[in-house]
Amino acid sequence: MDQAITYKGKVVFMKLSMPSFSRTLKSYVEDEACFMFLNKGEVNVRTQDDYLKLNQNVGMLAKCLNYFFEPSQNKDACNDGIEAIGIFLYPSLVKELFEFDLSTSQHQVNYNVKQVQIDKMLNVYKESINILLENPELADESIVETKLKEFVLLASKSEGAPSQLDFLSALFKPNEVEFKTTIQQNLFANLSLDELALLCHLSLSSFKRKFIEVYGESPKKYINRKKIEKAAQLLQSPESRISDVAFDVGFDSLATFNRNFTQVFGQSPSKYRLS
Incomplete structure (x- = not known):
């Protein structure tokens, strides 16, 4: 069963369980970027120009575009399906939370979807979001704001971005693929x-x-x-x-x-x- 936490009318945290599945589309949502953790199982991601393998040690950072989730070829790892946690970001919320003007940064990155190693800090963060999703009554507005800011700080450092502003600005600039x-x-x-x-x-x-x-x-x-x-x-x-x-x-x-x-x-x- 899916669980979600919204903020200002937008889904910002979600837990998705897929017991078994075939190729599944993650459709384009304008001005949405996301990060995906896996709690269990493995999954492959097919994009315009890449093919990524994700598991509990490797997450995914994605800009707004179409891509497909595909079952892992490792049958032992996907017998029980997958359970994933998504963190969703939007320019309108970024502007409100950080008071950033994303247009002031020209920073760009050469990917649309990227594998990210889950270090100890990101793993602890994932567990905190797990707790919120299991106990949504805890997720008041101030907690959600704090957790979104924490994610941006952790992700920007993990990616080695010059600043949080640069990290977020690049995240909402999809690269054109021929x-x-x-x-x-x-x-x-x-x-x-x-x-x-x-x-x-x-x-x-x-x-x-x-x-x-x-x-x-x-x-x-x-x-x-x-x-x-x-x-x-x-x-x-x-x-x-x-x-x-x-x-x-x-x-x-x-x-x-x-x-x-x-x-x-x-x-x-x-x-x-x-x-």
Whole structure:
């Protein structure tokens, strides 16, 4: 069951439990940045240009953008799902809490989503938020204000920012990721066209038009061809099982892989390997 604490009408602390899940979208929220701790389990995060692994020792700092949570490939670590704690920041609350004018800082950082090692100070902070979420009657306005200020202080020091103002200013400046970078980074990830469009922050129709403009052919045709070309390279290694190759290049079933491979090369993957 999810638990949340609000401040000035906005969620600032949340505990999210996901017993089991498939790929799940964290959708863009304008002017929202967040930090995520894990209380238990492991989870992967797929962004436009990165793929992060999070656990109880590694948290995540994220600007406002679309990204996906994906189950960990470590089956032992995700048998019981995950439990996460989110800290959410907004420019309007920052201005009120700190009396900062974020526009006065030109500080920038070269990431949109970043892994952060959970040191002792951050771990103690996480436990204090756990207590508040379990006992929301304790979370009056002054306590919430104090805990938000504490987080900004800890996170800015952890990131080595010149100041708290610089840390917060950079956090609300998403980096633009090139369209080609997003496609190439996620080419073999078994993403649907809808999911790729979401990563690019485009509607499906706009995504298809942009793709044809950039690559000169439809996304389905291009992506399928690249997957098959990659599979042909992997099949040259006799140690690689055909089923493993199929999943490694982003096909969700062996039958689909065999059919597509045969259409491109005129023979099955097993015959191609022998030849």
